[in-house]
Amino acid sequence: xxxxxxxxxxxxxxxxxxxxxxxxxxxxxxxxxxxxxxxxxxxxxxxxxxxxxxxxxxxxxxxxxxxxxxxxxxxxxxxxxxxxxxxxxxxxxxxxxxxxxxxxxxxxxxxxxxxxxxxxxxxxxxxxxxxxxxxxxxxxxxxxxxxxxxxxxxxxxxxxxxxxxxxxxxxxxxxxxxxxxxxxxxxxxxxxxxxxxxxxxxxxxxxxxxxxxxxxxxxxxxxxxxxxxxxxxxxxxxxxxxxxxxxxxxxxx
Numbered sequence: 001x002x003x004x005x006x007x008x009x010x011x012x013x014x015x016x017x018x019x020x021x022x023x024x025x026x027x028x029x030x031x032x033x034x035x036x037x038x039x040x041x042x043x044x045x046x047x048x049x050x051x052x053x054x055x056x057x058x059x060x061x062x063x064x065x066x067x068x069x070x071x072x073x074x075x076x077x078x079x080x081x082x083x084x085x086x087x088x089x090x091x092x093x094x095x096x097x098x099x100x101x102x103x104x105x106x107x108x109x110x111x112x113x114x115x116x117x118x119x120x121x122x123x124x125x126x127x128x129x130x131x132x133x134x135x136x137x138x139x140x141x142x143x144x145x146x147x148x149x150x151x152x153x154x155x156x157x158x159x160x161x162x163x164x165x166x167x168x169x170x171x172x173x174x175x176x177x178x179x180x181x182x183x184x185x186x187x188x189x190x191x192x193x194x195x196x197x198x199x200x201x202x203x204x205x206x207x208x209x210x211x212x213x214x215x216x217x218x219x220x221x222x223x224x225x226x227x228x229x230x231x232x233x234x235x236x237x238x239x240x241x242x243x244x245x246x247x248x249x250x251x252x253x
Contacts, residue, residue, distance in 0.1 A: 019216070020198060020216055020218075020237055020238060020249075021250060023139070023195075023196055023197065023198045024139065024140055024192060024196040024197070025140035025141070025142055025196065026135065026140070026141055026142065026197075026198050026218075027142045027143075027168070027197050027198065027199050027200065027210075027215070028142065028143055028200045029144065029145060029177075029199070029200065029201035029202065029203060029206050030143055030144075030145040030152070030155065030160075031088075031145065031146065031147065032068075032202050032203060032222070033200065033202040033203070033222075034125065034128050034143075035122045035159070036122070036125050037068070037122065038064055038068075039123065040118065041064060041119070042060050042061060042064050043060075043118075044115050044117075045060045045063050045064055045067075046060040047114070048105075048107070048111055048114065049063065049105070051111070052105050054103070054105060057103075058103050058105070063099060066099045066102070067092075067096055068095075070094075070095040070098050070099055071091050071092055071094075071095035073095075074094050075088075075146065075176040075177075076176070078091065078176055079175040079179045085174040085175065087148045087171065088145075088146045088147045088151065089147075089151060092116070092119065093112060093116055096112065096116075097112065119151075120154065121159070122155060122159050123159060124159065124160050125243070127242040127243045127244045128160075128243050129160075130243075130244065131242075131244050131246060131247040133162075134247045135247050136165075138250070138251060139198075139250075140166070141164050141165050142164060142165060142166045142167070142168060142190065143156060143164045143166070144186050144199070145167075145168075145169060145170070146169075146170050146176050146177055147169060148171060149167075149169045149171055152169055166189070166190065168186045168190075172185055172189065173185040177203075177205070177206050177209055178205050178206060178208065178209025178210075178212075179209075180209065180212065180213050182209075183199070183210050183213035183214075184213055187213075187215070193214075194213055194214035194215045195216065197210075198217065198218055198237075199211075199217045200217075200218045200220060200246070201217075201218075201220065202219075202220040202221070202222045202223065204219060204225065204226075204227045204228045205228060207227075207236050208228045208230050208234050208235075211233070211234040211235070211236070212234050216237050217236040217237055217238075218236060218237065218239075218240065218246055219238070219239045219240070220240055220241075220242065220243065220246065221239055221240070221241060222242065
């Protein structure tokens with residue numbers, strides 16, 4: 001190939017976008033991607049810490065960040081140890097108790113119940129619903145989540161308030177993302193080939209997991225975090241700041 005015949009970056013981008021727009025379905029992670037976990041739950045954490053008169057030494061935002069990290073450890077243990085799938089809310093409760101104990105704030109049953117009640121009141125990011133409405137005539141829109149099925153039903157009907165074309169819970173597989181079985185499972189559920197699906201997530205491990213199984217991937221970098229250090233084959237096809245930017249990219253081509 002001569003220098004003049006090399007593919008230009010703009011041509012590569014155009015090719016990638018054409019490839020994405022040829023897909024049939026968008027599968028959306030919910031927790032942290034559609035639903036604003038930190039914004040919804042940090043006030044409940046602050047109330048817990050305030051009730052223990054510990055705001056001078058425990059920052060609610062830092063507590064939340066530690067809790068999310070611990071919850072992922074709980075989920076990885078659930079998938080790796082194969083002792084039976086415990087469910088998403090159970091991992092959240094275990095993580096809350098663990099981080100509370102880490103700060104010498106071992107919670108009472110009532111305090112655990114008060115925090116877990118916050119999960120029923122999760123709110124979506126403001127950019128999500130308008131973008132979903134824009135994309136619904138061009139793609140099959142699927143909620144694809146680690147959440148318990150009954151919990152997803154509640155969140156979609158009462159909190160997100162958007163009529164997804166389908167809903168798939170990892171409980172049908174018995175493992176949490178990024179276990180490869182869940183990505184293959186959603187493809188089987190939809191009766192599609194993995195390559196016909198685009199995984200949309202603000203969790204980089206989720207996009208990487210989907211890419212390793214043959215799905216396309218869009219990384220919604222809401223938190224200004226680097227992507228996983230991985231093989232180029234498993235990097236996202238597209239990185240955006242929010243759903244509005246994603247819709248602009250997918251619908252303009």
